[in-house]
């Protein structure tokens with residue numbers, strides 16, 4: 001995997017490189033975008049780079065439908081990046097307030113930065129032709145939604161009545177949710193500090209530790225360095241409310257990285273003992289970083305949740321959080337590239353992985369204990385259908401209180417699913 005970004009400072013070349021990484025190499029924008037963002041100091045440049053790149057992911061099928069008839073034949077191999085550059089050109093011309101002159105000339109220059117000077121003439125010709133001609137509307141509902149056909153179809157089947165509001169929310173800019181770290185401050189004093197700093201915010205009755213702020217750089221907010229808050233969507237904040245850890249509990253957080261929920265569980269019950277399990281060694285460092293910034297403690301263990309015999313010490317748990325690996329279809333509004341990274345063939349293996357983790361960790365729960373199953377998915381097969389099957393094959397499991405599918409945009413939250421299960 002070549003994760004070396006283009007040399008120099010050309011926003012369009014950098015954006016094309018990110019789009020190439022996502023679409024051709026299967027690398028997430030979360031992994032490769034920071035590598036180009038870090039080149040730029042000006043917030044304006046960073047925002048622009050982010051906006052144009054995410055905009056292309058949100059409108060990709062429409063942009064591609066415009067480009068396809070204009071190319072005599074598709075570009076192949078490394079040259080494919082020039083197709084992505086052209087999509088960036090189209091996106092600026094069709095959806096952004098960039099002058100036609102700048103959009104065209106700067107995009108043509110970017111071809112040189114991408115070591116494809118020989119294709120500058122092609123880029124120039126296509127962008128000028130694009131400016132002259134009509135841009136046909138989307139040919140299908142999936143294209144209009146900016147989604148691959150398979151995601152659109154699954155959502156249309158699962159939520160026929162709510163489809164358009166789900167799609168609107170998936171394509172809207174998400175709010176910035178913060179979670180106040182009650183280890184270090186209180187919601188009252190944190191919101192007071194925000195008011196004094198002139199930062200506008202709202203709070204929510206559903207989220208005792210949550211604050212939504214308007215736009216802004218969170219690293220500049222008072223209390224950031226001191227770990228008085230963390231960024232966490234409102235839907236994810238419900239995990240600690242629903243699991244409700246108590247003093248003295250022995251708790252397993254069995255898919256823990258980067259530790260967003262581990263640190264929240266700790267803040268709720270600092271006198272508990274938490275085991276934070278994570279499969280990927282590379283992601284373990286993220287749990288430790290988050291815990292040290294927020295002042296949380298847990299025993300961090302590297303291991304596979306579906307193979308407890310390889311890591312479990314035999315001490316039963318009072319509460320288990322299973323924040324399962326999933327399609328992440330609920331958080332597409334925050335990570336628009338997910339819609340292109342995920343493939344329809346990923347879903348069945350994910351569903352069976354979730355089932356095998358559920359079956360493997362259920363025996364680790366004490367009788368009377370609670371397991372909270374969570375995903376950031378909105379596909380019923382990973383959520384309600386998964387839990388229905390688990391309840392049917394597990395005689396000592398009952399659903400208790402929470403069975404909730406949150407859809408993107410509901411109460412300003414990401415799409416999420418929760419089921420609370422009690423062991424008799």
Ligand SMILES: C[S@@+](CC[C@H](N)C(=O)[O-])C[C@H]1O[C@@H](n2cnc3c(N)ncnc32)[C@H](O)[C@@H]1O
Nearest residue numbers: 255256257258259260261278279304305323325
């Ligand atoms: C949805 S994320 C967890 C997010 C985390 N709970 C938080 O709130 O910050 C799922 C995590 O599960 C990990 N994972 C995937 N399969 C696993 C397995 N078999 N055992 C343990 N962890 C696993 C992934 O590497 C990923 O870090």
